[in-house]
Amino acid sequence: MNNKPPIYKEIIKLSLPLMFIQICQASLGLVDTLLAGQYxxxxxxxxxxxxxxxxxxxxxxxxxxxxxxxxxxxxxxxxxxxxxxxxxxxxxxxxxxxxxxxxxxxxxxxxxxxxxxxxxxxxxxxxxxxxxxxxxxxxxxxxxxxxxxxxxxxxxxxxxxxxxxxxxxxxxxxxxxxxxxxxxxxxxxxxxxxxxxxxxxxxxxxxxxxxxxxxxxxxxxxxxxxxxxxxxxxxxxxPIGIALILEVLALTALAFFASVLGTKVVAAHQVAINVAMVVFMIPVAISSAATIQVSKYRGMSLPFESKRSGIAALTMATLYGGIMTVLILVFGKQIAPWFSEDPEVIALISSLIIFIAMFQLVDAIQMVAAGILRGLEEFVRPLVTVLFVYWIVIIPISYAIGVKGWLVDQPDIEHIWLLLTCGLTFAALLLGTQSYLQLTKNVHKPELANA
Known part of the structure; x- marks a missing residue:
């Protein structure tokens, strides 16, 4: 019983170089945003x-x-x-x-x-x-x-x-x-x-x-x-490209919704997205590591170890998301002046801090859960979930409330970010539940459990 593989160690070992690579790539957009905003x-x-x-x-x-x-x-x-x-x-x-x-x-x-x-x-x-x-x-x-x-x-x-x-x-x-x-x-x-x-x-x-x-x-x-x-x-x-692009295009649509509300609003929205995306690169790396580990143990007919790897990755994502939520809430308003000297833009960025913070926790969970499902060769579930949450729920409702002002006194960027956070919370619940059920289902398959 003491010969169980060090699940957390394996995932961390895979994740670390991927984290560095992802952060470098994501920082490119952040540098563009920072220097363009200062100009x-x-x-x-x-x-x-x-x-x-x-x-x-x-x-x-x-x-x-x-x-x-x-x-x-x-x-x-x-x-x-x-x-x-x-x-x-x-x-x-x-x-x-x-x-x-x-x-x-x-x-x-x-x-x-x-x-x-x-x-x-x-x-x-x-x-x-x-x-x-x-x-x-x-x-x-x-x-x-x-x-x-x-x-x-x-x-x-x-x-x-x-x-x-x-x-x-x-x-x-x-x-x-x-x-x-x-x-x-x-x-x-x-x-x-x-x-x-x-x-x-x-x-x-x-x-x-x-x-x-x-x-x-x-x-x-x-x-x-x-x-x-x-x-x-x-x-x-x-299909891999389509799955990735659906989420990005949804964020693109939200950026153009923000542009309708004014140039300074879209500037603040872009800062928020770039900050969120840089912090989000860590869960992306954990998700990739989860895919590798879950699929490796699945291929070795070790479903229990596959489940351990998936749960360990979800636990790491939850802990990381929780820590980043707290850090952004505490220090987020202090970084707003880095991106612009315009007082109105700074105020708008500061007003979005709470949504950027909540975004980290739920997006980390949904990303790693999707990685687990890919490791189990469940490619359709994440695609359908992203399609439903973003394009059936978030985009239409964000346009109706955040741009057209339905059910609110005045449309603003905070309504768009509130709906985005709620939609991602729903996606995290769906994918998290699906990944856990699929991991458990594999454990109870006789041909795998007894291999």
């Missing part, structure tokens, strides 16, 4: 709105490419270099297609900005930002390919080093280009887009260099692949 609140609003267009496209690409991770992992476990080389060739083909589609989509949105953003000054800044950041798409897509190549093989060091470079270089370039240092013109919000494009290619070259030894061992030699194989691989990843 001018209209640049903050413009970068925020443009990011809500660019981010879903990037996440869709990441989701589609994610299908490579388990395939690289399986091929590496079998020491099948031939299969790894073929997967890499398929990934390159798909990366090229996705790069072109992503670039064109962002340029189209850039030209559409004056028609979808009411404040024309904000629209112009958003347009310039999107034109610049579109050039980052090919670099991002190939960087994701080499990241998943390393991640699937369990080699996290090149990814972590690249993530650190990405964060540092992006911060420096943003500071220089946004404010016009070193003799360069001050570009404002456009500088954030240019910095993102330059940084992405630097990170790609860094990751490729760090992966060169592993890549050489495959003897790839630019092998040709069937277009049907590449298409099938892309279709396998498409």
């Amino acid at each position: 001018h609140y209209k640049d903050l609003a413009a970068v925020g709105l443009a990011s809500n267009i660019w981010t879903p496209i990037a996440i869709l690409i990441i989701g589609i490419m994610y299908a490579l991770v388990p395939k690289f992992s399986s091929a590496d476990a079998k020491q099948d270099n031939e299969a790894c080389a073929k997967l890499l060739a398929l990934g390159k083909r798909n990366a090229t297609v996705l790069s072109v589609l992503g670039f064109l989509a962002l340029q189209l949105f850039a030209f559409s900005a004056p028609y979808i953003i009411s404040d024309q000054e904000v629209a112009k800044i958003s347009q310039h930002y999107l034109h610049a950041v579109a050039f980052a798409v090919p670099g991002l897509t190939y960087m994701i390919l080499y990241r998943f190549f390393n991640e699937g093989r369990g080699d996290m060091l090149p990814i972590a080093l690249t993530g650190a470079l990405l964060l540092v270089l992006n911060s420096v370039l943003n500071f220089v280009l946004v404010n016009g240092h070193l003799g360069l013109p001050a570009l404002g919000g456009l500088g954030c887009g240019v910095a993102t494009a330059i940084t992405t290619y630097c990170a790609l070259f860094c990751l490729f260099a760090l992966s060169r030894k592993s890549l050489k061992s495959l003897n790839n030699n630019n092998r040709s692949v069937e277009s049907s194989e590449a298409r099938n691989l892309m279709l396998e990843g498409l």
